[in-house]
Amino acid sequence: MTHKQINKAAFIVVLLIAFGLPLVIRSATYLxxxxxxxxxxxxxTSWNLVGGFAGVLPLGHAAFVGIGAYTSTxxxxxxxxxxxxxxLVGGVLATMAGILIGLPTFKMRGAYFAxxxxxxxxxxxxxxxxxxxxxxxxxxxxxxxxxxxxxTGLGNFLxxxxxxxxYIILIMLIAVLVLTWIISRSKLxxxxxxGGEEPEAAMALGVNxxxxxxxxxxxxxxLTAMAGTFYAxxxxxxxxxxxxxxxxxxxxxxxxxxxxxxxIAGPILGALLLRPVGDFSRIxxxxxxxxxxxxxxxxxxxxxxxxxxxxxxxxxxxxxxxxVQRITQKTTGEIG
Amino acid sequence: MxxxxxxxxxxxxxxxxxxxxxxxxxxxxxxxxxxxxxHGSMLMVGMxxxxxxxxxxxIHPYLAIVLVAPAMFLFGYYLQNIVIKPIFIAEKNVxxxxxxxxxxTGIWYILDNITLLIFGPQYRxxxxxxxxxxxxxxxxxxxxxxxxxGCVTAIVTALGVYWFFQxxxxxxxxxxxxxxxEAASLMGINQYKIYNVAFxxxxxxxxxxxxxxxxxxxxxxxxxxxxxxxGFIIVVLGGLGSIGGALAGGIIIxxxxxxxxxxxxxxxxxxxxxxxxxxxxxxxxxxxFGQKHDW
Amino acid sequence: MALLKVAGMxxxxxxxxxxxxxxxxIEKGQILGLIGPNGAGKSTAFNCIAGVFAPTAGDITFKxxxxxxxxxWDLCRKGLARTFQIVKPFASKSVLYxxxxxxxxxxxxRTVAEEKAIKVLESLNFADKKEILSGNLTxxxxxxxxxxxxxxxxxxxxxLDEVMAGLRPNEVDEMVQVLKxxxxxxxxxxxxxxxxxxIMALSDRIVVIQFGKKIAEGTPKEIANNxxxxxxxxxxxxxxx
Numbered sequence: 001m002t003h004k005q006i007n008k009a010a011f012i013v014v015l016l017i018a019f020g021l022p023l024v025i026r027s028a029t030y031l032x033x034x035x036x037x038x039x040x041x042x043x044x045t046s047w048n049l050v051g052g053f054a055g056v057l058p059l060g061h062a063a064f065v066g067i068g069a070y071t072s073t074x075x076x077x078x079x080x081x082x083x084x085x086x087x088l089v090g091g092v093l094a095t096m097a098g099i100l101i102g103l104p105t106f107k108m109r110g111a112y113f114a115x116x117x118x119x120x121x122x123x124x125x126x127x128x129x130x131x132x133x134x135x136x137x138x139x140x141x142x143x144x145x146x147x148x149x150x151x152t153g154l155g156n157f158l159x160x161x162x163x164x165x166x167y168i169i170l171i172m173l174i175a176v177l178v179l180t181w182i183i184s185r186s187k188l189x190x191x192x193x194x195g196g197e198e199p200e201a202a203m204a205l206g207v208n209x210x211x212x213x214x215x216x217x218x219x220x221x222x223l224t225a226m227a228g229t230f231y232a233x234x235x236x237x238x239x240x241x242x243x244x245x246x247x248x249x250x251x252x253x254x255x256x257x258x259x260x261x262x263x264i265a266g267p268i269l270g271a272l273l274l275r276p277v278g279d280f281s282r283i284x285x286x287x288x289x290x291x292x293x294x295x296x297x298x299x300x301x302x303x304x305x306x307x308x309x310x311x312x313x314x315x316x317x318x319x320x321x322x323x324v325q326r327i328t329q330k331t332t333g334e335i336g
Numbered sequence: 337m338x339x340x341x342x343x344x345x346x347x348x349x350x351x352x353x354x355x356x357x358x359x360x361x362x363x364x365x366x367x368x369x370x371x372x373x374x375h376g377s378m379l380m381v382g383m384x385x386x387x388x389x390x391x392x393x394x395i396h397p398y399l400a401i402v403l404v405a406p407a408m409f410l411f412g413y414y415l416q417n418i419v420i421k422p423i424f425i426a427e428k429n430v431x432x433x434x435x436x437x438x439x440x441t442g443i444w445y446i447l448d449n450i451t452l453l454i455f456g457p458q459y460r461x462x463x464x465x466x467x468x469x470x471x472x473x474x475x476x477x478x479x480x481x482x483x484x485x486g487c488v489t490a491i492v493t494a495l496g497v498y499w500f501f502q503x504x505x506x507x508x509x510x511x512x513x514x515x516x517x518e519a520a521s522l523m524g525i526n527q528y529k530i531y532n533v534a535f536x537x538x539x540x541x542x543x544x545x546x547x548x549x550x551x552x553x554x555x556x557x558x559x560x561x562x563x564x565x566x567g568f569i570i571v572v573l574g575g576l577g578s579i580g581g582a583l584a585g586g587i588i589i590x591x592x593x594x595x596x597x598x599x600x601x602x603x604x605x606x607x608x609x610x611x612x613x614x615x616x617x618x619x620x621x622x623x624x625f626g627q628k629h630d631w
Numbered sequence: 632m633a634l635l636k637v638a639g640m641x642x643x644x645x646x647x648x649x650x651x652x653x654x655x656x657i658e659k660g661q662i663l664g665l666i667g668p669n670g671a672g673k674s675t676a677f678n679c680i681a682g683v684f685a686p687t688a689g690d691i692t693f694k695x696x697x698x699x700x701x702x703x704w705d706l707c708r709k710g711l712a713r714t715f716q717i718v719k720p721f722a723s724k725s726v727l728y729x730x731x732x733x734x735x736x737x738x739x740x741r742t743v744a745e746e747k748a749i750k751v752l753e754s755l756n757f758a759d760k761k762e763i764l765s766g767n768l769t770x771x772x773x774x775x776x777x778x779x780x781x782x783x784x785x786x787x788x789x790x791l792d793e794v795m796a797g798l799r800p801n802e803v804d805e806m807v808q809v810l811k812x813x814x815x816x817x818x819x820x821x822x823x824x825x826x827x828x829x830i831m832a833l834s835d836r837i838v839v840i841q842f843g844k845k846i847a848e849g850t851p852k853e854i855a856n857n858x859x860x861x862x863x864x865x866x867x868x869x870x871x872x
Contacts, residue, residue: 057434104618110434111371115568116617122565123610130603187735187744194721194732201719204681206707206736206784250441257438290457291449298445305439306422 001331006324018170022163031162035234037275038169039227044256044267045176046223051253052261053189054216055196056106057114059249060121064094064221066128066244068228073145073238074137076156083157087229091222098221099214106213118246125244144239147232157233165234172230173268176223180264183219192216193262254297258304260311269313274300342477343594349483351590355583356490357545357563358570359497360412360538366577367514367534368424370436374415376564377447378539382408382546383555384451390462390550397465397551398485404543412539413532419443420535421528444564452557459554467551486548490586493544494579497537501579510534514577569613575623584624588612633692634659634788634819635680640689642675642843649675651843652689657788662810662820664834664851666827668863672843673823674716674792680821681713681790682706693788707736712786714777716793722766726757729765729776733783751783754816755809771802775809782813789813791822795829803829831855839863 001009025031043065050058071093072086105116131141139145152158159165183189194202195209202209232238242248259270274297281293308314361375372378382404389400420436427433462468470481501507513520513530521527553559570589574581589609596605616623635657642650650672657663667673679686685700692698693711703713721729730748731741738744752758757775760768765776774794781789791810795803807829814820824830830837831851839847839854841863847854854860 057437108617108621111365111437112572112617112621114434114437115371115572116614118565118568119610119613119617123607123614126603126606126610130601130607185741187739187741190728190732190735190744193724193728197721197723198719201715201721201780202732203703204707204713204715205733205780206704207732208702208704254438254441289453291452294445294449295453298442298449301442301445302419302439305435305442306426309426309435 001328003324003328006327015174019167022166028162031166033276033279035162035165035169036279037271038166038173039231039234040252040255040275041268041271042169042173042176043224043227043252044259044271045173045180045264046220046227047252047256048180048261048267049183049216049220049223050213051256052263052266053183053192053196054213055192055262056213057110057253058117059114059246059253060117060119061220061224061252062244062246062248063121063124064098064224065228065231065248066124066238066240067094067097067221068225069232069238069243070128070139070145070228071225072229073147073232074139077145077147078136078138082155083229083233084155087157087226090225090229094221094225094228095218098217102214102217106210106217118249121244121249122246125240125246128244129240141240144237145232147236149236157229165230169230169234172226177264177268179219179223184264188212188215196262254301258300258312260313263311263313263317265317266311266313269316270311273312340595340598342479343598344591345474345477346480346483347591347594348587349480349487349590350594351587352490352583353483353486353545353548353586354563354566354570354589355574355586356486356493356548357542358567358574358582358586359490359494359545359579360540360542361567362571362574362577362579362582363497363541364535364538365571367510368416368436368531369514370420370433371440371568372535372538373437373440373564374443374447375440375542375567376560376562377444378408378412378542378560379546379549379563380451380555380557380560381411381447382539382543383550383553383559384455385543386547386550387460387462387555390465397462397467398489398547400550401544401547404547405540408543408546409536409540411536412542413536415443415539416535417528417532421531424528424531444560448557448560455557457557459556461554462550465551469552480552482548482552485551489544489548490583493541494583497541498579500537506533566609569609572613572621572623573616575625578623578625581623581625632659633657634661634694635821636690636692637676637680638690638692640676640679640686640691642672642679642684643687649843650679650686650840653840653843653845655838655845655848657819657821659787659819660814660817661835662814662822662833664830664837665821665823665840666825666830666837666854667840671840673840675843676840677713677790677792677823681711707784707786710785710787711790712781712784712788713790714774714781714792714794716796718770718773718777720765720768720773720776722764724765725762726752726765726768726776726779727761730761730779730783733780736784748783751779754812755779755782770797771799774798774806778809778813782818786818788819788821791820791824793823793825795824795826798826800828804832807832 021034022031047061050056068090071090072083075081075086075089076083101120105113108116128139129141131139133139149158152160191207191212195207195212199209228243231243255270255274256267258274260266277296278293281296285292304312357379361372364372385404385407386397386400389403390397420439423433423435423439427435467482467485472479472481472484501511509525510530510533513525513527566589570582570585573588574585592605592609596608633656637653637655640650640653641648653676665673678684680691682701682703690697690699693709698706727748730751731744734744734747749758749761752761755775757779760772768776778794795806798806803826810820810833822830822833834851837849837851837854838845839860846859846863847857
């Protein structure tokens with residue numbers, strides 16, 4: 001078998017496992033964990049479009065999650081509009097916000113950009129947390145919004161079991177990975193990489209770096225907002241402190257960094273590695289050693305940045321490639 | 337009317353303490369050109385140090401500076417030396433290694449949660465220290481004594497740090513390195529040692545700030561987070577690298593926080609602070625007193 | 632026809648006048664050299680033309696269009712490409728990737744960009760190194776990559792900023808040949824250089840500036856014998872003349 005064939009086979013196997021898991025795992029708790037795992041993988045992959053490809057460090061992406069969640073939820077609760085439609089509206093709003101934020105901030109140096117995104121996110125959170133009404137819209141700031149689990153069904157994006165949510169987020173994740181792959185091979189991808197690495201040289205070669213970054217930001221914010229809607233429909237309760245939190249923004253960014261930003265597999269790898277660690281330590285050590293997962297998180301962050309700044313995907317990809325090579329050698333008797 | 341003046345004065349006093357807490361951050365950014373996201377956690381460590389020193393020995397809170405400042409200096413020195421220096425070595429050609437933000441965030445997570453593990457989430461306060469709740473009567477106004485002490489300490493510290501950077505050899509070496517680390521190293525200055533010292537000084541300053549806070553502010557594992565974000569805002573307002581700017585920025589924040597609630601809810605003042613921060617970032621990123629770098 | 636016309640260009644930085652009423656013209660198909668002692672204002676003039684900053688006064692006309700203050704990427708689209716004195720390869724990426732970024736200036740398709748990039752590399756005898764990480768190249772190869780990238784944008788006018796700096800004499804000669812070939816393929820070249828041997832061999836015409844002002848213009852032979860030029864360079868080491 002050739003290298004390519006093995007890759008394809010592995011891909012299909014992974015897909016089969018992913019789609020087949022709910023048939024094997026019946027526990028609602030574990031399904032819930034998996035759903036959140038995919039949710040984070042989706043978020044980090046979307047973040048990667050700006051944080052990885054565009055080469056900046058946005059630390060306020062939770063704001064977009066919040067925009068998506070609140071838009072679709074308010075439209076659903078107050079006007080009965082299907083969350084699917086609300087998802088799109090939220091995405092558009094988030095895109096506008098993202099471009100508005102990006103316009104002045106992309107000109108800044110790295111550290112300032114990071115601080116600006118934090119300020120936007122926190123400012124947004126503070127405002128949402130403290131208003132009850134935004135014009136005609138009931139935001140219910142400090143108490144959050146609850147979605148009553150009535151009228152379940154696809155149209156209302158409400159389900160009684162975890163399985164439908166599992167499949168929805170899985171499909172979203174696959175879609176976003178495919179999109180990332182397409183972009184990485186496209187003109188935009190090349191331009192983003194170039195602009196992130198050597199902006200002056202890129203500009204001299206015809207790259208409008210600022211515009212490329214804005215396009216990436218627009219896409220990233222749209223996709224991230226969609227995840228916000230998903231979260232609202234899944235957990236049925238949103239509150240600024242949880243959904244527009246700095247912790248969430250940081251977690252997204254750092255999972256992507258540990259996995260390896262700028263690569264396609266990095267963010268999802270990071271999520272696959274770190275989320276279970278977090279869940280595990282929360283479940284088993286939550287009472288005796290609270291915050292243990294954050295200590296581990298911090299340690300991993302420091303170690304990875306020191307020894308594998310391009311993320312864990314680098315050594316893991318190398319390992320995978322070596323494994324594949326071994327297999328091709330064994331099956332064809334030559335170096336595939 | 338008197339209330340506003342009273343609020344304003346207390347706001348200025350608290351603001352100068354904010355400025356003192358942010359001083360370490362601005363020193364570190366000014367010299368190492370990196371944002372230390374672990375700044376709040378360092379303040380928290382200083383506060384716990386001060387708290388336990390006073391609680392276990394019963395001395396006057398301000399005397400704790402004698403222990404806390406040098407301890408924090410060493411803490412900062414070795415933190416930079418062991419954990420952060422490798423990044424600088426790896427990214428020798430990068431003027432502002434962004435990776436340090438990430439590493440210092442890791443340090444933040446670790447420090448905050450180890451503290452949580454060791455000391456638990458309880459809020460601690462120096463219940464019966466000589467300063468707590470003391471008020472100075474100025475006519476019809478009440479001025480907070482611990483904040484007054486804090487303000488004085490802030491000014492003295494600022495002057496001391498300024499003198500250090502202007503008049504001592506080490507201070508000049510640090511300033512030289514901050515302007516051009518390659519050129520400085522060509523003149524025989526060990527840039528990594530300089531960074532260690534600068535980080536240590538930043539940490540020591542933060543330790544002093546911690547001591548001023550402990551008499552009237554509760555100590556708990558995540559106390560630093562609030563000061564972390566406020567620190568960034570203050571430092572950008574005042575100008576990264578400017579000691580006086582840190583004080584000025586802090587006072588501005590202090591004033592907004594104390595006078596603002598007369599006119600709007602406290603949480604809207606928070607939004608205003610963020611808005612002001614963004615405004616400065618867009619209009620004059622070098623801050624009120626910062627130099628025009630090629631930021 | 633004059634591809635590039637610079638008329639009365641002046642650039643001031645605060646109180647310092649780096650370029651003073653500079654006039655020069657580049658005809659299509661020509662190789663024009665710009666030389667002058669250190670600090671003469673060559674780089675400033677270059678950067679004004681390349682769109683890095685706008686001149687304080689004067690007009691820069693490219694293909695009969697005034698291009699003062701236009702952005703580098705727009706200028707690139709219009710057919711004006713430049714290299715950097717301190718080379719800036721996308722170090723984490725392969726040589727091919729580097730050139731493809733430039734090729735995308737002329738196409739939206741990845742396959743086309745790849746084909747074009749390989750063609751450019753082949754024309755510079757560089758195609759064998761296309762998979763090498765550009766960060767691992769020698770300085771001479773990096774310079775070649777700079778030129779390859781600029782060429783891949785299919786420019787009409789190529790601005791070269793001290794592209795010979797750091798090269799050994801035999802590499803300099805090679806580069807001169809490469810540039811002459813590029814001109815034969817239809818690209819006009821504007822080159823700033825310190826290395827006399829190169830610029831004398833390469834240029835059709837040379838402009839000499841000192842203290843921001845033009846002090847001489849002519850063929851290499853005329854320049855070499857020009858008294859003002861010799862005086863301007865007195866006391867300066869001839870790098871590799």
